[in-house]
Amino acid sequence: MVDGQVEWRNEGTSIIDRIAETEDMSLFKAETIQDMIAYKWANYASKFHIFGFTMNLWFTAMIILYVYEIYILGDDENKEFYLILVIAANAYPVLYEFLQAWKTGPAEYC
Numbered sequence: 649m650v651d652g653q654v655e656w657r658n659e660g661t662s663i664i665d666r667i668a669e670t671e672d673m674s675l676f677k678a679e680t681i682q683d684m685i686a687y688k689w690a691n692y693a694s695k696f697h698i699f700g701f702t703m704n705l706w707f708t709a710m711i712i713l714y715v716y717e718i719y720i721l722g723d724d725e726n727k728e729f730y731l732i733l734v735i736a737a738n739a740y741p742v743l744y745e746f747l748q749a750w751k752t753g754p755a756e757y758c
Contacts, residue, residue, distance in 0.1 A: 710737035
């Protein structure tokens with residue numbers, strides 16, 4: 649008991665894992681579940697996903713720039729510069745995918 653309130657713990661059980669595994673979609677209509685998901689999104693997930701989205705947009709822009717400059721305009725003089733931009737932009741997506749494969753294991757990742 650903490651400050652007159654009872655605290656219940658069920659070690660090894662996560663409510664988020666239970667919700668993710670359920671097939672009962674009506675569970676997501678509950679206001680408590682919606683509040684919990686909104687809280688976790690606002691405090692943990694949104695910044696991570698916005699950063700990932702921004703990095704993927706940057707990578708896409710660098711690919712488009714490379715193709716435009718090298719293949720359409722034929723700017724072979726600056727080919728190395730544009731290639732370095734593409735490689736730098738590709739660093740985050742490659743690192744992210746490598747870490748995901750490392751965490752989950754190659755068999756489950758593929």
